[in-house]
Each structure stands twice: as C-alpha cells, then as structure tokens.
Amino acid sequence: MEGTCERESVVGILANPESGRDIRRLVANATVFQVAEKSNMVMRVLLGLAAAGVSRAVMMPDKGGIAARVIQACDLHRTVSSRPLPELTFIDMPIQCSSQDSLQATRLMQDMGATVLVVLGGDGTHRLVAKVCGQTPLVTLSTGTNNCFPEFREATIAGMAAGLVATGAVLKREVCRTNKALLVEMNGHPIDLALVDLCVTDDPCIGARALWTTQNLKELFVTFAGADAIGLSAIAGQLYPVDRSEAYGLHLTLAPPDGLLTEVMAPIAPGLLLPVAVSAIEQIRPGKTIALATTTGTIALDGEREISFGSSDRLQVSLTMEGPLTIDVGAVMAEAAKYGCFAHHYCPALATLMLREVPAPAPFHTK
C-alpha cells in the first residue's frame, strides 16, 4: 500500500458488442447479455475509477451501441451530478465489427499508456486479450457464455479496484496473479493459446465454432478445473479438480461413453449436461510438450473451434505459468479497507476504537 501517485493514471476498458451471440443460445441456455447492460457496466466501471482517482480512461470504439450509450450516459451524468468522471477517450481505429476489434484495441490501449485493462467478456474474449496484453494486468468481468476465467463481479467494485492499482494506491505486485495458459504449436510454430481449456475433436470443420455434443471430443487439456466449473473444463473438474494456483494442468483422453470407462456427467455449456467417458488423465507440467494423438480435426480454444488441422500437420500443446496477469479485486478492496482508501478523516486506530462489541442476543424460550 502506498499513497496515490501524481502521475496520470490511464485505464483501458474493453467491451465488444459483437461477443456472446454464438449457437449456445440455441443448443443450450447460454446467457444473453444485452448491449444496454454492457453499457451500464461500463458506466459503473467509470464511476468506480473516478472514485479511485483515475483521471483518464480509454475505450474501444464500436458500431453496436456500447460506445454511443456510454457517451450519452456520460453527458447525462455531467448534467445531473457533480461527481467527476475520468476523461474518456475512444481509440481511433478501424472497426471490423468482430472479435478482432478487441485484439486491436488491446494493443492500442497499451500504446496509449493504459496500466490496467478492464475486460468485459467470457473466456473467449479474455483469451483474445491475453494474446496481446503482455504484462498489463486485467480486471476481468464476466459477460460471456462459459465463464471460468473471468469473475462475476459488480462492475463498480471492479472499477474501484482497477483504479486503485492504476493510480498506484495499491501495489500491483501485492494483488496480481499470474495465470496459466496452454500454448499450441503447429508444425513448430506457436499459433495460439487457451486460458482455461483446449479440446481436440475429430470434427473436420470449424462450423458454428462452439461445442455442444461430446461424441467427437478426443482430448482435453486444462490449466485449471474447478469442481464447480461450467464448460469443457468441468469434465476434468468432476474427476480431478485443479486450482488456478497449482503448478500443473491436466491432459485427458476422452471417448464416447461405452459403459466400461469412467464416465462423467459434465455441464459443458449453460444448462447442457452430457456424459463423457475419460480413458486417461495425466498431469502436465510447464515446459513439457505433448503431441496430439488425434491426426485430423479441430481444436477448440476456451470452448470454440478455432484451428482446423490435417494429417500432415504436427500439433503440440504445452503449459506455461507465464499467462496474463489478473488483479484480485477482493485483495485490492481488502487493502483499500485496511488503509481507509475510501474513508475520510480516517485512521486505523480510530476504527478500532469505534468498534463496539455487540451483545449476544438473549436466549429464546418456547413454552
């Protein structure tokens, strides 16, 4: 913990209206996150940033209504409220109206001096950001389909926490976590990464991208797998939970249920529970490279088929402990409370004196 710095603090906000419309809204019961709510969340982030003393925010532009609504809401706020907002700048970049906008905006935000990025999205959006965010820490806000990597958080608090780290009021090194990632190499060249799960299928085409059946699943790699996970990592989480902090991941060999192999009923998408048989599980340690046993098919990264490969391709997967940095919002806010960052006329000793012991309630008797 240290005092608020004088240097200008810049926070980047990534909210892409194009995300979260895949087929899982049809074949499962995936969340529909409307643009209006994403705009509201951005406003709450901005107000949280302002409360933490952030002077500037940069945001990705879009043609889907988030930016327009945020501009309107900022104008209205300035009319009806005296509370300040950070100066908001939209990045000058061509808009492709696709997930690629998130990638491009992440690069440019760092060039503009953003020291923290607030990302609204699911596992897929965070994966894209992680590809190019380098050492810039992320505050993750879940708005996507399968959400294991980002957290379900109130956006106001996320904004406050992002602001405290950006201004230096809370030290980055005390509240940041380095995440694991799975790296994919094709024919000797690194081509992509996954933050949570990487699934190999024998389906030859990328098609509608998401996976909603299990008969074609062949191999699954996970960085972490909660027993309470949603998505493909739930297959591993039901058998062998792995925490984000563990220095290993898992590689599972999958098969259609045959009544003999270990079978898991896994929630592979919201509301979609399907049986999957697991024939082998092995731990994977950083640095160890595993060649795919599947010869042709597709690779789904964090739930969506992204890579198609054939028998002439050589594919390898490895685990790295050097994935993106994320900010532990709870830890930031605990630091903030400890040092009274949002309290006025405050000293810790006074807070202790103010504490009164609450008497225990009288026993309740019945006749």
Added chain:
Amino acid sequence: MATQLDKTNLLNAYRTMKQIREFEERVHVEFATGDIPGFVHLYAGEEAVATGVCMHLNQRDKIASTHRGHGHCIAKGVDIDAMMAEIYGKRTGSCGGKGGSMHIADISKGMMGANGIVGAGPPLICGAALAAKFKGDQGVGVAFFGDGASNQGTTFESLNLSMVWKLPVLFGAENNGYAESTGVKFNVPTANISDRAAGFGMPGITVDGNDFFAVYEAAGEAIKRARAGGGPTLLECKTNRFFGHFEGDAMTYRAKGEVKDLRERCDALKIFSTQVTSRGLLSQEEMTTIDSEVKAAIDKAVALAKAAPNPTAADLLTDVYIAY
C-alpha cells in the same frame, strides 16, 4: 457436431452453391443486354446461407423469400430452366412468365415466392408454419429476410406471433450489410440483428454467413428444434453481396475496391473449397467436374429461355383467381 456430412452431401452442397453463383453471374451478363424485363436483384455472395439452410428442408417444408430470391429458389429445388424462363418473362417460366425475378414461386417445391415487398415474407411463413402445426406433419417454415426487412413492423409482428404460438419457424436474417444503399450500422441500432430475439424470448444467434458449415450447423439445430415443437429461432447470417442492390446500381455508397476485396476474402465458394480440399473431404477434380456441368446447365437454361414463347393475351386472365 453436425459437420459429419458424407461425400454425397458435400458434393450436393457445392453443386447448389455453384449453381446459384453461375446463375447469378449469367443473369448479370444477360441483363446488361437488355433482353430481361423488369428488375433483378442478385444473390451472388450469399450462397452459403440459402444452401446451408435449405439442405435441412424437404418438399413439405416451406420457404418465403425476398426480392433477392434466386438463390433461395435454387437451394429449395426449383427447376433452373423454369426460373430462367420466368426471369425472361416467358410462358415456360415457373409462373408462366407473369412474375418475373421478384415473384418466382413454385409451390410444389415449397417455395412460396420471392417477394417485392420488403418484410412481407415473415408473416407469410407464420401462416405456413401454423398450417404445419395444425396438420401435425412436422413441417417447418423458413423466412429469409435482409437487414432492411429486419426493421419492418411485419417482421417484429411475426417474431412476436411465432413465439406466442410456438410456431415451427426459422427466421433467416441475411445481413449483407446494406439495406438497398444504407449501411446496416445506420439503421440497425444493435450490434447484431439476432440481439432482437431476446425481446421476444426467442433464441437468437449470429453465424458467419460466408461459411457453409457454420450456417449448416446452426440451421440444422434450429430446424430440428422447430420440428420437435421447440418453437422459432432467429438465425442471423452475416454475409455479403457481390453485386449492387439491383442490376444497374452504381454502388456509389460502397468503398472503392470493396467488392473486389470481398470476392477475394469472403467468397463462400472459395472458403468451402479450401475447407473440403485441405481436409481431403473432396478433391479439386470433383469440384471442377461440377463446375463444367453447372455451366452447361446454365447455358442450356438461357438458350431455352431465349427461345421460349412469350405469354399471350389469353394468358392475361389466367392464374388471377383461385377457387377454394
């Protein structure tokens, strides 16, 4: 996944897309000669949508089309000789030459008609789907419509009614980026047309409309759900058109080189060819053979259409009323 198509189906998919492309490229050339009466609106560039959807349909299922309807007709199995003759306004056309490009129909194939009125298809398909529901024949209806029609009251009313009655409908939004000459971002306030489905409690999804496999998978799930009584779905396919709104459109609203770029990067046939050859599902030779066969079939259709007789004065009063 649903992409485990066998070779016959893959060849059929390619043949249908190639027929649409060749048909439209040829109409583009022939229209410029002045022999084709009326307006034509070409579907080239959007082949994966009609093909990916209609491969899940049978002749009992109905489709309602748009002013840009040639691709839907071909994908639904309408005879291309009769289509070409119809476009030429000839007596051998699928509607006796009285409909022309914007009113091609073939009820025997479940093709309820192209339609000159923007947004007219969705209410029609609700009627067809209601009939299928009453008959209990597991038939489904597909309404194709564009990003312009997505703003029409008729479309909203149809989305609403189909959900209230849980009709077996697929609303196929073909978002090609332009409502006539107006860019979609100037008249649709949401990032996706599919975003609007949530307001009706309907599943709404967006796929790459230039990728046959993406459309095929998504449409397959939606149609399966509709047949099983699960109700309607709004499927938005983001795609592109390679020609103007109508033949003769100078396209001053499009950036210089835009169409050339789209033909290079987003051509549904090229994307399909790359996908199937790189994975060894089809060979280039098999597709080249289809290319030749399709070209010959279109040549024949044009020759037949040009040689066919015009409707006569006596034809004026036929097909006007129907007796129930």
